[in-house]
Amino acid sequence: MKIFVMVDMEGISGICRSSQVIPGEAHYEAGRRLLTGDVNACVAGCLAGGASRIVVRDAHGGGYHFVFDELDDRAEYIQGATGRDRMPGIAGFDGLILLGYHAMAGTPKAILEHTMSSKGWQNFWLNGKRSGEFAIDAAIAGDRGVATIMVSGDDKLCREAKRLVGGIVTARVKKGLDCQGGQLLPAARAHKLITESAARAVGLCGQIKPYKVRHPVRMRLELVSRGRVPAGRKGVKVIDGRTYEVTAPSVEEALWSLIGR
Ligand SMILES: [Zn+2]
Numbered sequence: 001m002k003i004f005v006m007v008d009m010e011g012i013s014g015i016c017r018s019s020q021v022i023p024g025e026a027h028y029e030a031g032r033r034l035l036t037g038d039v040n041a042c043v044a045g046c047l048a049g050g051a052s053r054i055v056v057r058d059a060h061g062g063g064y065h066f067v068f069d070e071l072d073d074r075a076e077y078i079q080g081a082t083g084r085d086r087m088p089g090i091a092g093f094d095g096l097i098l099l100g101y102h103a104m105a106g107t108p109k110a111i112l113e114h115t116m117s118s119k120g121w122q123n124f125w126l127n128g129k130r131s132g133e134f135a136i137d138a139a140i141a142g143d144r145g146v147a148t149i150m151v152s153g154d155d156k157l158c159r160e161a162k163r164l165v166g167g168i169v170t171a172r173v174k175k176g177l178d179c180q181g182g183q184l185l186p187a188a189r190a191h192k193l194i195t196e197s198a199a200r201a202v203g204l205c206g207q208i209k210p211y212k213v214r215h216p217v218r219m220r221l222e223l224v225s226r227g228r229v230p231a232g233r234k235g236v237k238v239i240d241g242r243t244y245e246v247t248a249p250s251v252e253e254a255l256w257s258l259i260g261r
Pocket of ligand 1 (some may be wrong): 008009011059060061
């Protein structure tokens, strides 16, 4: 069983404010240790569940947040830029885990909620449905026939995931009380929950269906600021002064077209 793990930072256990997830800020080094702890708990669970190969990608910001020499040596790790491929090599894997994810932009009382960019993106729609990063990444994997089998994060993220993927295993490591605060499980309990959830999820591989969206894929983005719509860029349909839309043959191509990469 081959398992791919995408790791974001906002939904990591013990994290509840932006100073923990932004390099250079006061609590960032502590945040990195928390992230590494959740990754190791997840790797242990995947192995306990029967995984034979685990690839973990650091997918937060520039992708360089692991405390590298503390990582479990039974998995492989992807760090830094990955070009136009968000999940390099995922085709042929048996399942995807989205670890440390967060609820979509605008979700009330969700810890560090946003979609792709908290500064730039106000609202995002995938094929007409308001969506967040969970949907984007589950759909990218779905395009390649890979099911999203587990998520970890706050209660709002877990609810968002369950609405889209029937039977997905959710590890609720915290409860959102505000976008900058929450009620958190202590590390030992969070890690136990992640390990047990990952083991169970790997055991469900083949039973949970990939999250597939209709093609061609339409993405609409409402920006936070005015005057930033890339009018005139190939394939961009302007909706209003802050909103535009793109259409592409796959989820990943639509995403790159949307952000102009
Ligand atoms: Zn992030």
